[in-house]
Amino acid sequence: MNPDKTDQTPAQTKKHTIVRRLLLVFACVAFLGALALFAADWRIEHFANGRVYSDVGVVPAREYGLLPGTSRLVHGKHLNTYFFNRIRAAVELYRAGKIKKIIVSGDNSRTDYNETGDMARELIAEGVAPEDVLSDYAGFRTLDSVVRARNLFGATELTVISQRFHCKRAIYLAAQHGIDAVGFEADEHAPQATRLRMAVREAFARVLAILDAELLNTKPHFEY
Numbered sequence: 002m003n004p005d006k007t008d009q010t011p012a013q014t015k016k017h018t019i020v021r022r023l024l025l026v027f028a029c030v031a032f033l034g035a036l037a038l039f040a041a042d043w044r045i046e047h048f049a050n051g052r053v054y055s056d057v058g059v060v061p062a063r064e065y066g067l068l069p070g071t072s073r074l075v076h077g078k079h080l081n082t083y084f085f086n087r088i089r090a091a092v093e094l095y096r097a098g099k100i101k102k103i104i105v106s107g108d109n110s111r112t113d114y115n116e117t118g119d120m121a122r123e124l125i126a127e128g129v130a131p132e133d134v135l136s137d138y139a140g141f142r143t144l145d146s147v148v149r150a151r152n153l154f155g156a157t158e159l160t161v162i163s164q165r166f167h168c169k170r171a172i173y174l175a176a177q178h179g180i181d182a183v184g185f186e187a188d189e190h191a192p193q194a195t196r197l198r199m200a201v202r203e204a205f206a207r208v209l210a211i212l213d214a215e216l217l218n219t220k221p222h223f224e225y
Contacts, residue, residue: 038204038205038208040211041207041208042204042207044211045169045207046169048172048176049184052182053172053184053185055165055186058097060185061183062098063099063100063158063159063160063183064156065102065135065154065160066094066095066100066159066160066161066162067147067150067156067159067162067171068088068103068120069106069146069161070105070106070116070117070140070146071107071116072116073116073123075195082190083164083191086164086190088124089187090162090185090186091129092127092129094160094162094185099185101133102154103124103162104136104137104154104156105117105120105134105135105136105137106137106140106145106149107140107146108141110141115138118136121134135154137149137150137153139221142221142222143167143171144214144221145222145223147159147174147182148178148221149221149223150180151178152224152225153225156180157179158181158182159175159182160184161175161184162185164188164189165189166199166203169184170206170207170210171184172184173214174210174213178214
């Protein structure tokens with residue numbers, strides 16, 4: 002007679018109990034993570050609703066445009082479509098008289114990496130007057146760029162110039178710091194792999210933005 006296969010030793014029972022508990026913990030964490038992603042996305046979309054423009058003719062005129070930094074090159078080799086699309090959008094606003102000054106705010110934490118300098122050079126090459134390009138070399142994150150635009154240049158009203166998803170997060174962060182911001186949408190055309198990577202990155206960046214602004218009261222790395 003074969004022994005009952007359902008019989009388990011105490012060690013086996015303990016092992017299975019641990020596995021079930023780990024699976025339950027994993028499921029709870031996954032659920033809470035998905036809830037956090039959904040809630041952060043909803044909140045930022047709510048704040049930015051109706052404040053991102055794609056038509057230069059209807060975007061409100063502002064003294065300052067904020068051009069957040071991104072790398073000119075992808076992996077140090079290929080031209081970054083997002084970078085050049087932001088430059089084109091900023092130049093379009095400037096030529097139309099919708100902004101008078103352009104704050105270029107990027108990462109210059111290494112001697113061999115200078116988002117701010119790259120953006121400034123491109124803008125000036127496109128005909129923007131050098132005195133109308135204001136450089137912030139410590140815009141390490143969107144939070145830093147937004148808050149430092151106010152702290153360094155007195156910009157309490159801004160037009161953020163970036164891809165639509167990024168504009169929305171910047172508008173939310175600006176609102177949390179008493180800055181009236183709208184967005185002007187740069188073209189999001191890019192290779193599919195880039196768009197997918199940015200979509201995943203943005204989902205988590207929105208959660209972090211909520212935590213920074215509403216729970217952690219995070220300050221820029223350098224406030225001034």
